[in-house]
């Protein structure tokens with residue numbers, strides 16, 4: 675790695691370590707926080723499995739899992755819970771919107787991958803994490 679990029683990386687790391695947390699605080703009831711945490715751990719697990727399937731060349735399987743676990747098919751899974759256990763309705767609308775957009779983006783990857791088009795699926799792979807990054811960088815619940 676060139677000295678310049680090493681320097682930039684060091685500067686970035688020290689800035690993020692020292693910076694205050696400027697993310698917007700989104701207060702959620704404890705039960706909603708608990709539902710969200712459970713969903714998030716599931717997201718992380720699914721992401722890992724999808725990447726593993728892609729690396730193994732199992733593109734269609736990766737697409738099917740992405741749709742089921744992260745795509746629009748995975749939307750509304752808290753719908754039948756009591757209101758205080760549903761994260762969505764307590765989020766600021768823009769935060770909720772990032773969540774919904776994330777499901778749509780995951781479905782775009784899922785559609786390409788499920789068709790077996792490896793090249794297109796690879797190009798759309800970052801869609802799986804765009805929503806995670808934009809929500810986590812904009813909002814905190816604690």
Ligand code: HEC
Pocket residue numbers: 707710711714715717718721744769770772773776802803805806807809810813814815816
């Ligand atoms: C709409 C916002 C939003 C999106 C989109 C989102 N997250 Fe989260 N995530 C949160 C919030 C808020 C928390 C903190 C929950 C809490 O209060 O503990 C969290 C927590 C987590 C945690 C920590 C769970 C723990 O152990 O406490 C992981 C891991 C995680 N998210 C992964 C992901 C992944 C992977 C994605 C994308 C597939 C994603 N998240 C998308 C808002 C989001």
